[in-house]
Amino acid sequence: MSDKKPSRLSATIDLTKNGKHLGFVRLPHSVHRSAYGWLPIPIVSIKNGAGPKVLLNAGNHGDEWEGQLALGKLIRTLQPKDIRGHLIILPSSNFPAAMNGTRTSPIDGGNLNRSFPGDPDGTVTQQIAYFIEHSIMPGCDYAFDFHSGGSSLMYIPSALARRYDDPEKQKRSVERLQAFGAPISYIVTTPQGEDRTLSAGAERQGVETMGTELGGTGKVTPAALKVAEQGIKRLLAHVGVFKGKVTPPPAPTKILAVGGGDYYVYAPDGGVFEPLAELGDEVKKGQPAAAIHFHDTPWRKPTVARFERDGTVICMRIPGRTERGDCLFHLGSPWEDEAPAAAPAAAKPAAKRAGRKK
Numbered sequence: 001m002s003d004k005k006p007s008r009l010s011a012t013i014d015l016t017k018n019g020k021h022l023g024f025v026r027l028p029h030s031v032h033r034s035a036y037g038w039l040p041i042p043i044v045s046i047k048n049g050a051g052p053k054v055l056l057n058a059g060n061h062g063d064e065w066e067g068q069l070a071l072g073k074l075i076r077t078l079q080p081k082d083i084r085g086h087l088i089i090l091p092s093s094n095f096p097a098a099m100n101g102t103r104t105s106p107i108d109g110g111n112l113n114r115s116f117p118g119d120p121d122g123t124v125t126q127q128i129a130y131f132i133e134h135s136i137m138p139g140c141d142y143a144f145d146f147h148s149g150g151s152s153l154m155y156i157p158s159a160l161a162r163r164y165d166d167p168e169k170q171k172r173s174v175e176r177l178q179a180f181g182a183p184i185s186y187i188v189t190t191p192q193g194e195d196r197t198l199s200a201g202a203e204r205q206g207v208e209t210m211g212t213e214l215g216g217t218g219k220v221t222p223a224a225l226k227v228a229e230q231g232i233k234r235l236l237a238h239v240g241v242f243k244g245k246v247t248p249p250p251a252p253t254k255i256l257a258v259g260g261g262d263y264y265v266y267a268p269d270g271g272v273f274e275p276l277a278e279l280g281d282e283v284k285k286g287q288p289a290a291a292i293h294f295h296d297t298p299w300r301k302p303t304v305a306r307f308e309r310d311g312t313v314i315c316m317r318i319p320g321r322t323e324r325g326d327c328l329f330h331l332g333s334p335w336e337d338e339a340p341a342a343a344p345a346a347a348k349p350a351a352k353r354a355g356r357k358k
Contacts, residue, residue, distance in 0.1 A: 273317055289305045
């Protein structure tokens with residue numbers, strides 16, 4: 001536990017016991033219809049003796065369903081005999097947002113993945129962030145956060161990790177991406193959300209991490225869900241937790257790099273977004289990316305947004321209506337061009353890290 005102020009949230013299950021335990025995190029919430037009520041955030045603990053301790057998180061954004069469904073299936077099928085160590089699973093960590101089907105909480109408008117390290121006396125979303133970072137993460141070896149593009153974006157199903165200066169840490173990170181086996185993976189130099197994300201919280205707690213972007217559009221596709229389900233088991237096997245059989249990825253993951261602002265295309269005006277590129281396209285600097293049409297004054301010439309660098313289109317906006325500043329596209333570039341030594345040809349078993357103290 002952190003030496004900071006204790007969280008007001010508490011679990012209805014004992015997170016230290018062996019076995020499989022299903023319950024809720026109680027978040028005190030006094031409102032008109034329920035003076036002494038609490039919000040029930042689902043939590044599951046599966047423990048079988050000594051081994052790595054892993055946090056599996058989804059529903060950080062409520063409208064990102066792929067990770068939530070994949071973890072739900074894992075909860076229903078996984079038994080203690082299938083693992084070595086300890087899994088703590090938060091399948092819908094921003095529970096109010098998940099129940100509302102929105103990226104942010106309907107209670108306080110909070111974006112959980114921009115709320116870390118949280119505040120024990122703050123808004124509902126800040127209290128959830130504080131509980132995860134200060135009550136759940138300490139003592140974990142790994143924290144894996146499963147995202148997708150949600151309602152406004154669509155990704156090629158991907159896994160992602162930060163860029164590290166430490167070569168050994170970078171190597172382990174890349175090997176986890178390869179083990180997960182998404183069609184593409186990318187290394188991020190300047191993460192969205194800076195130090196306010198769950199992954200940043202893991203870094204502060206000395207916990208190794210990995211994230212995903214598993215599709216999007218606010219719905220679930222069979223292909224993206226398959227990537228999620230199979231990838232999670234491969235990842236858990238790689239870090240030494242899952243003892244069952246895994247399905248090899250159909251092809252090695254393609255590792256890309258994502259740098260600064262020139263990897264993104266933003267709407268220069270409000271209007272209707274006409275994409276001029278598709279997911280997976282290889283594009284060039286200066287190439288037209290999108291036309292923004294003014295349907296309120298259709299005789300007006302559309303504004304054209306352009307790609308600011310060469311790269312692969314890994315993400316694009318979904319809704320047609322857009323406002324100035326909305327993200328339209330997200331690019332990746334070849335990782336080996338930046339760090340060939342950090343991109344080994346094949347994933348290797350993870351080093352034993354269970355029981356390490358920070």
